[in-house]
Amino acid sequence: MTTLSLSLEHTRWRDFLKLTKPRVVTLMVFTAMIGMLLASQGTPDPALFLLASLGITLAAGGAAALNCLAERDIDAIMKRTIGRPLPKGKVSPGETLVFALILGGAGLAILYLWVNPLTAGLTAATFFGYAVVYTRWLKPTTPQNIVIGGASGAMPPALGWAAMSGHLGYEALLLVLIIFAWTPPHFWSLALYRKEEYAQTKLPMLPVTHGDRYTRLSVLLYTILLAGVTLLLPASGMTGWLYLLACLPLNGYYLILVRRLFVEGSSQLARQAFSWSIIYLCLLFSALLIDHYFLFPI
Numbered sequence: 001m002t003t004l005s006l007s008l009e010h011t012r013w014r015d016f017l018k019l020t021k022p023r024v025v026t027l028m029v030f031t032a033m034i035g036m037l038l039a040s041q042g043t044p045d046p047a048l049f050l051l052a053s054l055g056i057t058l059a060a061g062g063a064a065a066l067n068c069l070a071e072r073d074i075d076a077i078m079k080r081t082i083g084r085p086l087p088k089g090k091v092s093p094g095e096t097l098v099f100a101l102i103l104g105g106a107g108l109a110i111l112y113l114w115v116n117p118l119t120a121g122l123t124a125a126t127f128f129g130y131a132v133v134y135t136r137w138l139k140p141t142t143p144q145n146i147v148i149g150g151a152s153g154a155m156p157p158a159l160g161w162a163a164m165s166g167h168l169g170y171e172a173l174l175l176v177l178i179i180f181a182w183t184p185p186h187f188w189s190l191a192l193y194r195k196e197e198y199a200q201t202k203l204p205m206l207p208v209t210h211g212d213r214y215t216r217l218s219v220l221l222y223t224i225l226l227a228g229v230t231l232l233l234p235a236s237g238m239t240g241w242l243y244l245l246a247c248l249p250l251n252g253y254y255l256i257l258v259r260r261l262f263v264e265g266s267s268q269l270a271r272q273a274f275s276w277s278i279i280y281l282c283l284l285f286s287a288l289l290i291d292h293y294f295l296f297p298i
Contacts, residue, residue, distance in 0.1 A: 015085040016099055019068050020061030027278065028156045032056045034285045035160025035175055038292050044164055052119065052163035055110035056156065059123045062104030066131040069096045078197040100131075111163070119163045126155040143209040150183035157285075171238050174229075178284070181226040185219040185258065186277040192216070192261075192270035216262040219273065223258045227251040230284065239291045246287035254280055 036049055068075065068086055072093065075081035085091040091099075104127055112120035134149030142148070157175035162168055191198055191205045192215055198205040207215040230247050233239045257276055261269040 011090075015090045018085050019065040019091065019096060019099065020103070021064040021068070025057060025060045025064055027281070028060050028153070029053060029057050030282065031175070031179065031285055032156035032160035032163075034289055035157035035172065036164045037160075037289055038157075038171065038175070039161040039164035048115065048164065051110055051114045052160065055107045055115060055119075056123060056159055056163075058103045058107030058110065059127050060107075060156075062100045062102070062107060063127045063131045065096055065100035065103065067135050069093055069100065070131070070135045074201045074203065077200050078194070080194060080197065115163050116166050118166060118168075119159055122155065122159055122162055126152050126159065129155075140203060143204045143206045145204070146184050146187045146206075150180050153183055154179035170236070174233055174236065174238060175288075177229050177232070178226070179281070181222060181229045182277065182281055184222045185226065186274065186281075188215050188219050188222075189258075189261070189270050189274035189277060192219075193267040193274070212265060216258075216265055220258045220262045223254055227255060233288075239288065240294065241291075242294050243287050243291035246290075247284065250280055250284055250287075 033049075033053060036044055036052060068084060071081075072084075072086040075084050076087035081087070086093065086096060108120050108124055108127070111123055129152035130149070134145065134152055138145040138149045154176045157179065158168055158172040161172035161175070188206055191207050192212060195205075195207040195212070199208045206218060230251060231244075234241075234244045234247075254273075254276060257269070257273050261273050
């Protein structure tokens with residue numbers, strides 16, 4: 001095989017990888033893994049943990065590829081997404097469909113055969129909710145697409161919890177509620193500084209349909225809601241003082257940031273709020289894990 005052929009094969013592999021939205025999937029799988037660990041008192045079964053992680057990763061990657069397929073015309077308009085493989089013509093729609101179905105099918109098969117049917121069923125519902133209900137129905141029709149569709153994106157901790165325990169307790173639902181409340185301020189901050197691009201796509205994103213001030217107020221109110229939801233965990237006895245010690249300053253900084261965004265309304269602050277929201281979620285779930293293993297040592 002020539003050097004040119006090897007180079008092309010390497011590029012094709014990277015193009016298919018990009019279809020899975022690795023950064024988004026990594027965050028989803030991270031929260032699913034935290035759910036697995038929180039559902040375990042001590043060290044989880046290594047084989048079960050790895051199989052569940054693999055199954056959820058494959059299913060999430062397949063759903064992301066279907067999302068890329070459905071939104072390829074929109075991606076070709078937006079500066080943020082124009083470099084994706086489908087708009088650039090590096091991967092065909094047919095190849096993307098086959099790739100997505102293989103990933104999704106493999107992930108669900110692993111979860112059903114080697115984890116448990118509950119996790120497989122919940123993952124299948126999440127797959128359908130994101131790739132079909134959100135992408136094909138909600139996103140093009142309502143400015144509340146992020147709020148309603150956020151249910152699918154919030155499910156990974158519950159998938160992880162079900163994988164380890166075989167059931168869903170109130171703890172798993174509280175984890176889902178955190179991500180559900182986190183999703184609107186996260187995405188609306190992005191939409192604020194990408195408003196012109198979203199306007200070109202004709203998608204009814206909140207800054208386009210209701211204006212910047214209304215969107216900034218919504219970001220502030222949902223962040224207040226998020227802060228309240230995070231405090232339900234120690235209030236319910238699910239976590240201890242270590243989590244609370246991290247939770248309070250994380251929420252405090254986030255609230256200060258979005259209040260500044262509401263008052264000043266700059267694109268720079270919107271970008272900063274978006275970036276911080278990702279860091280916030282990672283740190284919050286990391287604090288959950290540290291607190292858990294303080295209570296249940298390995």
